[in-house]
Amino acid sequence: MGSKLSIALLALAALTTVARAQDKNSDVIARGEYLARAGDCTACHTAPEGRLFAGGRAMPTPFGTLYTSNITPDPETGIGKWSADDFYKTMHSGRFPDGGLIYPAMPFASYTKVTRADSDAIFAYLRSIPPVNQKNRPHELRFPYDNRQLILGWRTLFFSEGEFKPDPTKSDEWNRGAYLVEGLGHCGMCHSPINALGGTSQSDAFKGGLIPMQNWYAPSLTSNREAGLGDWSIKDITDLLQTGVSARGVVYGPMAEVVHNSLQYLNDADTKAMAVYLKGIAEASSPPPASSTLPNTESSLLISLGKTVYDKNCASCHGTQGEGKPPHWPPLANNQSIEMQSAVNPIRMVLNGGYPPGTKGNPMPYGMPPFAGLLSDNEVAAVVSYIRTAWGNRGTPVSAREANELRSAPLN
Amino acid sequence: MLARTAASAALVVTLAAFDGAAAQTANQPPDTMAARVEACTPCHGNKGEGTSDVYFPRLAGKPAGYLYNQLLAFRSGRRKYPPMNYLLEFLPDPYLQAMAEYFAGEHPPLPPPAPSEVSKDVLAQGEQLATSGDAGRNIPACVSCHGPGLTGMQPGIPGLLGLRAPYISAQLGAWRYGTRTAKSPDCMQVVASHLTEADVTAVAAWLATRPAPDNRAPVAKGTYALSFGCGSQPN
CATH class of the missing domain: 1.10.760.10 (Cytochrome c-like domain)
Structure with missing residues (x-):
């Protein structure tokens, strides 16, 4: 009798442990989904009318057309055979598990700042979605850009690998905002000037630029004469990021996509952290107005x-x-x-x-x-x-x- | 009891919030669909009646299901027209449904049919195709699906009245060349693939001459049976 009871208790304890592990696992998956939203993975890895994260979306670039890859857990055509290490290496170093170089249309220059724990959570989430058997379409890049070795040159000039390092002189909130904006948010991909080589130098980060192929101008996030948010209230910034409209203006063009697929899903604390950081990086004093030629x-x-x-x-x-x-x-x-x-x-x-x-x-x-x-x-x-x-x-x-x-x- | 008190308290707070909102509406755009769809009006008219541009279709009074399908197709890029694809790209399903219902519920008068520029023979050929089809060439009559009065059928089949020949002709052409597609089975793609360019000209010209019938409303779902399968109109 006593032994039966202890077996039952043991079984119950085992079940509870399993349940706890599952809870923990589902927590990680939920966090991974949230972070995948913060990284706006779907904007590129889901084609119009396509299955979630099955890739195949055409990405026109000045160098030819890239087709995004299948990141569902399908073992044959997706990332089903990848380990969490493989996934981290891709995010952190911009290299495929076999060491192959990834085109920098994938924002690994930003994602390199993502922590290992966050990368693992995103990977756990991607493992949990339905696998889709859909082969990746080969890229259509013009000569000489079809030679992946050229990416080495790009990396030397524009890629510095490394996780986000908090600035100890700033608040936790500012640092959280910086982590999201510079890392998963990959805001610099559009809001920095892009040179003829398709890269951005560190000193030009967030200084604004014309987005290639789209002909929209992504304004500077540091100049209050552009989209610098130095004289915006925190509420106006969080309204803009979360709802797409604010007392100061509304989002449109490519930024509408970012709010639609990504920013509207971020919680209040993260949105506010981004707002605090963005307000913080705006230049304190407005530079003189653009040289206005006297109206002729x-x-x-x-x-x-x-x-x-x-x-x-x-x-x-x-x-x-x-x-x-x-x-x-x-x-x-x-x-x-x-x-x-x-x-x-x-x-x-x-x-x-x-x-x-x-x-x-x-x-x-x-x-x-x-x-x-x-x-x-x-x-x-x-x-x-x-x-x-x-x-x-x-x-x-x-x-x-x-x-x-x-x-x-x-x-x- | 406690729950009920809490609920009434919540109601009071909600009502107070509504009062606050009402006080502010003076400085807000009208909370109406008409104000929300102003972006549509330069091309489709204030009530979806169309404009002087013959390539932009009338939307008013078409079945909401048809309009909703088109909005979804423009949003995903399946139906290609960049200005429409761009406008709708980030709008959610329920909003597109509301837009479809708004234009479906508008009934501005149909314009008088414009005099046709084609010959009587061509018009007669168009009438023949539209009303009887051509069984030998596997072309069904327009009226067999779009209704005897050409007013369409709920929920997915559009009426063909109030459209100008260039628009109809452009759409049939788009189906023939595969730049306009719909859910499988894509009935209109099948039909259009059997048409010659002369057929398209004739049928577009005749349809554009049709006067408004007394009852312009699309007929109820299932009023008549379709002769073949159509993905946009599930049976």
């Missing part, structure tokens, strides 16, 4: 025509003084995105319109109509010149030629 006759004419176009087409939502009805109809007065030196984004918004992403916090966003079919090049240039210079905005006028060139910018 042409630009005064443009601006005067621009006011007419604005009052007819734009003022009903954005207000006669550019005040908008934030957060849904963004203000244009004192809106950095309108004023910054590159006029690519405001011109494209006028031409293409757009919706902020639908998010948990803003499931039915208001959209801006495309005006490409309604306004001439001259009218587009005029209205953009007007909003860049009216109401105290300190931007510069743009020409009809600039507007015309962006009519053919790719939309997807």
Whole structure:
């Protein structure tokens, strides 16, 4: 009797241990899923109408088209035979398990900062999703970029391997934000200038740049004259990151994708940490305004025509003084995105319109109509010149030629 | 009891929050679908009635299921038109459903049919194909699926009234060349693959001449049986 009871107790204890192990395992998987969202893995590794993480998405680059890989646990075509070590090596060193070099379209220059524990959690999550048997499609790169050995040169110039090192002079919150922004968030992939070799030098991190192939300008995160968030409140920053809209402006273009697939899923503490860090890296004092060529006759004419176009087409939502009805109809007065030196984004918004992403916090966003079919090049240039210079905005006028060139910018 | 008190307390707090929200709406855009779909209006008209551009279709009054399928197809890129693909890329399913229902529920008047630019013979050929098809060439009549009044059928088959010839012709062409596709079995791709360019011109021209019937609403699901399978209209 006594022995039966102890066997039963032992069995119960064993079951509890198994259950605890499973709980722990499911906790790790849940954390891995969260971190995979923070890394926006799905943006590249899931094709439109494709199975989750089965790859096959075409990624146009200046060097040819890359096709993303299958990262489901399928043993034949996915990463089913990989170990956690293999996965960490890929994230940390940008090399396949066999040592092969990975094209830097995979943001391993950022993911190298990810901790081993976080890498293991992401791997555990990827092991838990349904395997998909789908062969990777070969890349279509032009000569000489089809030679993977060239990546060695790129790595020497632009890759420094190493996990994130917290700055002991900053708060835990700032460091958490830095870890997310510089690591999984891989914000620098777009928000840093990219040179002809497809790389970014460390000193230029987060200084902004035109995104190759997309023709959207990813503004500087360090200059308050661009998307520097130095004079934004923390709430406005977290609103923008989590819901896609804020009292200061809304996300659009490629950033809408980031909020849609990644940032809206981050918890309040992590979002706030990112906000604190982003506010922190903005330059304390604003550099002098972009050299404004004194308005010549042409630009005064443009601006005067621009006011007419604005009052007819734009003022009903954005207000006669550019005040908008934030957060849904963004203000244009004192809106950095309108004023910054590159006029690519405001011109494209006028031409293409757009919706902020639908998010948990803003499931039915208001959209801006495309005006490409309604306004001439001259009218587009005029209205953009007007909003860049009216109401105290300190931007510069743009020409009809600039507007015309962006009519053919790719939309997807 | 405690739960009930807590629930009423929560209700009071919620109502107070609503009051606060109402006070702020003066400085907010109207909380309506009409305001949310303003991005659609330069091309499709304020109520989805279409615009002077003959390549942009009327949306008003089409079955919500059809419009929803198109929104999903544009969002995923299956149906290719970059300005639409771009606008919808990051909008969630329930919102697209709401947009579809909004335009399905609008009923602005149909424009008077424009005089046709093609010959009487061509129009007659279009009428023949649209109303009787051509069994010898495996071409079903348009009316066999889009309805005797060409008003479509709930939930997935669109009406063909109020569309201009260039739009219809462009869509049939897109199906023939495979740039417009729908869920398998893709019935329209099969039909369009049997059409010649002359057929397309004729049938598009005749459809564009049709006057509005008294009842323009799509007929109810199952009003008539489809002669072949269609992925967009599950039986």
